[in-house]
Amino acid sequence: MAGTVPADIAGAPTSETLLHAYRTMRTIRAFEDRVHEEFATGDIPGFVHLYAGEEASATGVCLHLDDRDTIASTHRGHGHCIAKGVDPVGMMAEIFGRRDGVCHGKGGSMHIADLGKGMLGANGIVGGGPPLICGTALAAKLQRTGGVGVAFFGDGASNQGTTLEALNLAAVWNLPAVFVAENNGYAEATASTWSVAADNIADRADGFGMPGVIVDGFDFFAVHEAAGAAIDRAREGGGPTLIEVKFTRYYGHFEGDQQTYRADEVARARAESDCLERFRARVTGDGGLDAARLDGIDAEIAALIDGAVAKARAGEKPGPADLETDVYIRY
Amino acid sequence: MAGTVPADIAGAPTSETLLHAYRTMRTIRAFEDRVHEEFATGDIPGFVHLYAGEEASATGVCLHLDDRDTIASTHRGHGHCIAKGVDPVGMMAEIFGRRDGVCHGKGGSMHIADLGKGMLGANGIVGGGPPLICGTALAAKLQRTGGVGVAFFGDGASNQGTTLEALNLAAVWNLPAVFVAENNGYAEATASTWSVAADNIADRADGFGMPGVIVDGFDFFAVHEAAGAAIDRAREGGGPTLIEVKFTRYYGHFEGDQQTYRADEVARARAESDCLERFRARVTGDGGLDAARLDGIDAEIAALIDGAVAKARAGEKPGPADLETDVYIRY
Amino acid sequence: MARTISYREAVNEALAQEMARDERVIVMGEDNSGGTGAPGEDDAWGGALGVTKGLHTRFPDRVLDTPISESAFVGAAIGAATRGMRPVAELMFIDFMGVCFDQIYNQAAKFRYMFGGKAVTPVVIRTMYGAGLRAAAQHSQALYPMFTHIPGLKVVLPSSPYDAKGLLVQAIRDDDPVIFCEHKAMYDTTGDVPEEAYTIPFGEANVAREGGDATIVAFGRMVTVALEAAAALARDGVECEVIDPRTTSPLDADTILESVENTGRLVVVDEATPRCGMAADIAALAARDAFGSLRAPVQTVTAPHTPVPFADTLEDLYVPDAQAVVNAVKAATGWKR
Amino acid sequence: MARTISYREAVNEALAQEMARDERVIVMGEDNSGGTGAPGEDDAWGGALGVTKGLHTRFPDRVLDTPISESAFVGAAIGAATRGMRPVAELMFIDFMGVCFDQIYNQAAKFRYMFGGKAVTPVVIRTMYGAGLRAAAQHSQALYPMFTHIPGLKVVLPSSPYDAKGLLVQAIRDDDPVIFCEHKAMYDTTGDVPEEAYTIPFGEANVAREGGDATIVAFGRMVTVALEAAAALARDGVECEVIDPRTTSPLDADTILESVENTGRLVVVDEATPRCGMAADIAALAARDAFGSLRAPVQTVTAPHTPVPFADTLEDLYVPDAQAVVNAVKAATGWKR
């Protein structure tokens, strides 16, 4: 989906952009809700972390990106992949561990990647991504492509030394990088208000010589605007920015999490601030978009996901011949 | 020397305290100047990093500490050791690699330690100390000893993830810890104004939920006062503080450094802001201390250091029986 | 009085009993309680797989949740150990050693030697290792050979609930730094475990099965696999001695060498990758110190030299199984000059 | 045209020639230039021991100083490699791997496999290892066995100026992640080195000396020690074949096995500590795949299972020397059933 973004994107979103944003957010939501259901059947192996509720972040940021640009993701990576243009069908196959998955079934949910799309991978290591983004941003800078690197990471990852080092290095090298701290309130069962010894993650920006911004993560328009400004600055050589996106996740830390550490935040969030609902309310009616068109997109996506699951379930699994390949390029 | 500190120490220093402070700073200076000379003879093995010029930091901080308290040091650790009360004679022997050195010759300059004195060791790893201090501070807190842990680290170490994680953890656990960032302007040949992407290291404190203080590291009184306040707060359960001490080192990064990256800072610092000269100027005359007493201390220390070098040179080296011992307590 | 409990319960019980016995024992790690700072329950997780569940409720001040800052909290455990505490830090998955390894091998492991024998650092680092949960390349590694490589560390690989409890109690009471490796696929394995606390000494192998035709040395979860293979081979009249060293460092070389002197054949089974791993380590021991007794090539059964794959079909091929061990033993017993 | 230059100059020349040849090659590390942001000279250090000196002057935009943030800049080198650059990052001393190991073994080493063969990560990590400079426990380690343990990495140990240049050029042109280990006590060693760029393939051992009585496999600086021992033994009529594998991963097993089949005796010399190290790795290889030819126990000569001591007397005892190798060879040749 990325790469097909209208040129005007830096400015206020056109209706075409809005439809693209809606389609992306809906695809992520439908994908995650469906993975949640499929996981319950016991047919999806391993650890799965869902992004539902956080769609506006990946979407609002990645709408500004194209093929020059790179992103690094986290264990909660499905949304970032979809927003950066990775094929949901190949993703679903990967999550089911099939040979025609985007990583041929060798990576799984925590390692979905598509380097051709500038998507450096979900990451099983909290804080694994930010250093890598310093490198992709450095490459873009040296190659003068105008590309930027975006590191998505969580509130928990904001306490990982690798993340903090990367903030400093990006500023020292004046890299075209953007750091998006997705503060969903928890690292596993631990509250970010406790684990982050500052009022906001964004308060750390100052100590690393970059601007820090806080946005409502349920509001696509807020994320889109803040990200646009940061990405433009980065492209123009203005250096890195730290954006803190605040919201909550709709499901447990991973599938199977009983979530006894939580109160009713999710119910409230779903009812009052769901990003898709808010987006619809704003763009339809006076917003100028026809609700029917959005419903049409919903239907298309539902079909897409049905197809993806059917294909994944029917897909063949990798076999003995695949076990020892792909370790090295030359042996 | 620590542990023998007058009780009034929290307040303005008494004359007894001032003499103790002067003795400590002079001991460090004489020790380091002498190691510099001895190194030139080729008889001191390995890498040696000297603390000369920075005496007011270790001294101003450690004057507030006693045996309940712990410090973690760096590769530039001689001054911290002396200020925390480690025996300079045993230190000199260690630096020469002798069996009667404080570490029986197994550690050397980069690993001088005396756990009995609460001195957790110089450290060959930049950023190695701050996490350890979270632990000694935690122990003091759980044991209710009223003890504090102090981590000394350099401007370069302030960019190491381990240091940054430790700042956050100390605040999250509300530990009785003090972090002393000794900003001497350089990490090896790299300027801290470049490598630290903030105007001051102390600017990072806010992002980790603790107060940040900046002091003139050539001014014993400034360091002593700031450290006193931070240590009192820590003892009383008020949590950690980050103190940035600004000054310059008098010698190269390590012995042998040509220092072509530098200008005339050292000459200027020695002439205008030397911590010992400033201290003398302030405490003598109207300050009420007799210069002759200070000269007397200088003489005592010169003799002490002569004796330490003589003993070290005469000392026996460890032998085959020492090679494989001390790896484990029980094998 | 022994009763049947799980490997998970055995670890939990060892922690609870040692905390009750010695207030210097503290437990720390990500969500070892769970729910800290959150509106809902405390003790909500007890670690990612529930191993420390209930400890925070019993010992609220001595079970500490941590930020995701492994260098800081593992270092904190080490620092606290130098000041009279007996910390048990949980490095959730051993795969995460890479973000805190310095504190373990350059700090804890070296203090005593660097400081001339004056440091005492009784820290235990509990960590989950191993494949089988479809957790892919960054959550399924063995990696204990790298800890074994480091002088100053003791490395423990319990292969049963009984060993898990006795070895963990020993680890907590031991005065040296200990890396305690729990196999994540064994937590629901059950076995007889005494209620009271007991210790199993380090460096003393368990001869899990006696036999005179071949010696099988296996580690952690591979002990079960080796026993399965031995049972199958016994049906064909091949009697294997199965040795579980229990700790890779210190290593009970004597028990292994005596067995090889008796059987003349050695098969080493290790879930880790082959290069510079435990299989090589044990094979080298025999080739050096039991060569005169060896009557066949030393066989090694390990994971392949690849990351751990995600797909169940691949992971099942990745982990050594009983058939592979049977084949290795037959290769040894069938070998002719 | 070859001339005599030092190991340090050979490394520097390989970097300079590859940077001139390919602008995708960039160099980064702490003070690899030196003086950044400072009032005095740039290119003031060229790394802690002057190995990269002069590169920044020639290629100002492609030699980057870094903050002391190994995880960030090693990770940056890895990230840049995935986007068409060919970074050479310097991890000053291999002892510091503990603060950035995750980026190396969980990220760079696994990308290709985890991502189904789609990643290309041509990163080189240059690092100094080894004892001899009285640099004590945290600045003298070998540690390359731990990198060798990791699938996805290639590990290089040049033992001469000639190999240093040819192997580094190969490392930079190689498409896989490479750990390039330079022995800090060899920088002033001189030897003949061609002026023009050349490559030495990975996984092809160098037979440094031929002989039929015993095979000595040695790594890095230990090759010199092994040759010294072989010369001494030759005076007593014992002819040793000295094999320098050059890379521990990939490993040229064939050359080692053929030699052992011919000599029947194997001695492995490794500066690393013994447990799960290269000595064990090679001994295990022979015990498995050349057992039928072995006529004596495999001898291993390594550092002891201790940290590296500071005092010169102790460090000299710590590092394997020619006498120890001679004794090991004699133990092998003199062995009787």
Ligand SMILES: Cc1ncc(C[n+]2csc(CCOP(=O)(O)OP(=O)(O)O)c2C)c(N)n1
């Ligand atoms: C280095 C490391 N430590 C711990 C973990 C285990 N872990 C996986 S996700 C997670 C919580 C991450 O929280 P956050 O960064 O806020 O991301 P979120 O799950 O909320 O999206 C933890 C502790 C890990 N994968 N890597």
Ligand SMILES: Cc1ncc(C[n+]2csc(CCOP(=O)(O)OP(=O)(O)O)c2C)c(N)n1
């Ligand atoms: C993890 C690690 N990286 C790099 C080094 C090499 N090194 C030793 S001292 C030093 C500079 C430290 O600078 P700073 O923290 O400012 O302390 P200073 O030397 O100025 O006292 C460096 C890079 C190291 N010892 N450890």
Ligand SMILES: [Mg+2]
């Ligand atoms: Mg979170």
Ligand SMILES: [Mg+2]
């Ligand atoms: Mg400095």
